[in-house]
Amino acid sequence: MKKTFGEYIRTLRNESELTLTQLAAKLDLDSANLSKIENGIREFDDKRLEKLADVFNLDLEKLKTEFYSDFIAKKLYEVDCDNQVLLLAEEKIKYLKQKNLIQGKLKF
Amino acid sequence: MKKTFGEYIRTLRNESELTLTQLAAKLDLDSANLSKIENGIREFDDKRLEKLADVFNLDLEKLKTEFYSDFIAKKLYEVDCDNQVLLLAEEKIKYLKQKNLIQGKLKF
DNA sequence: TTTATATTTGTCACAAATTGACAAGTCATA
DNA sequence: TATGACTTGTCAATTTGTGACAAATATAAA
Numbered sequence: 001m002k003k004t005f006g007e008y009i010r011t012l013r014n015e016s017e018l019t020l021t022q023l024a025a026k027l028d029l030d031s032a033n034l035s036k037i038e039n040g041i042r043e044f045d046d047k048r049l050e051k052l053a054d055v056f057n058l059d060l061e062k063l064k065t066e067f068y069s070d071f072i073a074k075k076l077y078e079v080d081c082d083n084q085v086l087l088l089a090e091e092k093i094k095y096l097k098q099k100n101l102i103q104g105k106l107k108f
Numbered sequence: 109m110k111k112t113f114g115e116y117i118r119t120l121r122n123e124s125e126l127t128l129t130q131l132a133a134k135l136d137l138d139s140a141n142l143s144k145i146e147n148g149i150r151e152f153d154d155k156r157l158e159k160l161a162d163v164f165n166l167d168l169e170k171l172k173t174e175f176y177s178d179f180i181a182k183k184l185y186e187v188d189c190d191n192q193v194l195l196l197a198e199e200k201i202k203y204l205k206q207k208n209l210i211q212g213k214l215k216f
Numbered sequence: 217t218t219t220a221t222a223t224t225t226g227t228c229a230c231a232a233a234t235t236g237a238c239a240a241g242t243c244a245t246a
Numbered sequence: 247t248a249t250g251a252c253t254t255g256t257c258a259a260t261t262t263g264t265g266a267c268a269a270a271t272a273t274a275a276a
Contacts, residue, residue: 232263
């Protein structure tokens with residue numbers, strides 16, 4: 001999805017013809033803060049991902065993908081890094097998984 | 109580099125035959141905390157990346173790549189997401205850059 | 217073993233960042 | 247101009263991260 005996560009929520013909300021207040025209530029959130037989330041001023045809290053999936057009947061895994069890719073994109077945009085970082089990250093994830101297989105739970 | 113950032117620092121430090129106390133001093137850091145960083149218990153603070161590059165004569169851009177890829181890998185490992193997320197992130201970075209060209213500075 | 221040095225671990229007050237909440241503002245339209 | 251929808255500003259409260267230091271544990275040489 002070529003959108004920020006906030007824009008994505010706004011799209012979903014508009015498609016469902018909900019007002020900020022209505023959706024905010026479903027997500028147990030202040031409507032003013034939801035407005036900021038949609039506009040990229042505040043972050044959506046990942047502890048509400050499940051609720052969000054419920055409200056719009058979305059697959060939670062896909063929603064997580066949408067959410068965390070957004071998180072990463074913002075971070076890398078902010079620190080002005082990209083391609084190489086993503087490739088390396090992929091390798092490091094493998095490394096962490098393998099390490100975890102060997103050692104059990106990691107410290108972080 | 110197939111290592112965590114902490115492990116990478118430890119390698120650099122050992123190669124230079126510095127003690128935790130010595131390196132910590134150069135980085136203006138408590139040696140106990142540096143120990144935790146090397147062991148992945150605490151995070152290295154990105155505001156010290158430049159200092160770290162100086163101490164070991166490293167290219168700052170490469171160091172940033174090392175650092176942020178680690179950051180991403182840990183995050184995705186923690187939330188148990190990967191491949192798809194990285195691909196999407198790449199697209200989103202492009203989207204953010206293009207959006208910024210059009211609109212000027214973003215809000216985050 | 218004792219001593220010295222290096223490293224690790226635990227803790228905690230403080231600082232920084234994030235969030236929830238609410239007031240007050242703008243905007244659009246009937 | 248009244249109403250509902252949305253945006254913006256602010257701030258106390260919470261959460262999270264950091265610096266600092268004490269204490270425990272290794273490691274190795276005398």
